[in-house]
Amino acid sequence: MAVVAVVGCAAGGLEELLDGLIRPLVDHGHTVPVVVTPTAASWLEDLGHDAAIEKVSGLPVRSAPRLPREQSPHPPPDVLVAAPMTANSTAKLALGLADNQALTLLCENLAVKPTIVFPRVNAAHARQPAWNGHLDALRSSGADLVYGEDVWPLYEPRQAPPARRLPWQQIIERIESNTGSASS
Numbered sequence: 711m712a713v714v715a716v717v718g719c720a721a722g723g724l725e726e727l728l729d730g731l732i733r734p735l736v737d738h739g740h741t742v743p744v745v746v747t748p749t750a751a752s753w754l755e756d757l758g759h760d761a762a763i764e765k766v767s768g769l770p771v772r773s774a775p776r777l778p779r780e781q782s783p784h785p786p787p788d789v790l791v792a793a794p795m796t797a798n799s800t801a802k803l804a805l806g807l808a809d810n811q812a813l814t815l816l817c818e819n820l821a822v823k824p825t826i827v828f829p830r831v832n833a834a835h836a837r838q839p840a841w842n843g844h845l846d847a848l849r850s851s852g853a854d855l856v857y858g859e860d861v862w863p864l865y866e867p868r869q870a871p872p873a874r875r876l877p878w879q880q881i882i883e884r885i886e887s888n889t890g891s892a893s894s
């Protein structure tokens with residue numbers, strides 16, 4: 711069993727994070743520290759999911775950096791998964807911008823620990839001129855991108871089927887292939 715750090719951003723599907731990813735990982739026996747961006751933290755708080763996540767994971771949900779005199783409340787990760795990842799945070803990770811706790815964690819572990827990234831983007835995000843360069847930079851530093859027509863077809867903004875869920879099963883399979891556990 712592994713420490714699987716989950717990073718969540720302010721994207722659609724964040725409301726599925728507990729049942730789609732955190733709970734299955736905990737049920738598989740993993741330790742699951744959760745870190746979210748400041749905007750995602752406000753979304754989770756609004757949903758009332760922050761306390762529910764802490765109850766399931768047994769660890770505080772982090773969004774703020776610790777003070778220099780404080781110890782980290784989370785164990786060091788064996789594997790990291792960023793899902794859902796916004797276009798914004800994907801770009802920041804590719805550029806090494808660690809301006810919040812979620813990106814600090816990802817930036818310091820990318821290229822060192824297995825890191826799975828699911829960019830939860832639409833066709834407009836993918837047309838941004840720097841986008842493909844960001845994906846190339848992440849791939850070349852070893853990130854495992856859950857991306858492409860087979861896992862997440864890109865729709866124009868507000869044109870995707872309304873009931874579409876994030877590809878949690880594919881994401882979990884990628885995690886388990888890095889932890890040596892069988893997926894279910």
Ligand SMILES: Cc1cc2nc3c(=O)[nH]c(=O)nc-3n(C[C@H](O)[C@H](O)[C@H](O)COP(=O)(O)O)c2cc1C
Nearest residue numbers: 719720721722747749750795796797798799830831
């Ligand atoms: C309702 C709503 C849904 C959004 N969904 C997405 C999304 O699915 N993907 C995305 O890249 N950005 C999405 N955004 C935009 C991000 O929330 C915005 O870029 C934010 O600054 C990202 O912050 P973060 O990367 O620090 O979490 C959405 C914004 C709102 C208000």
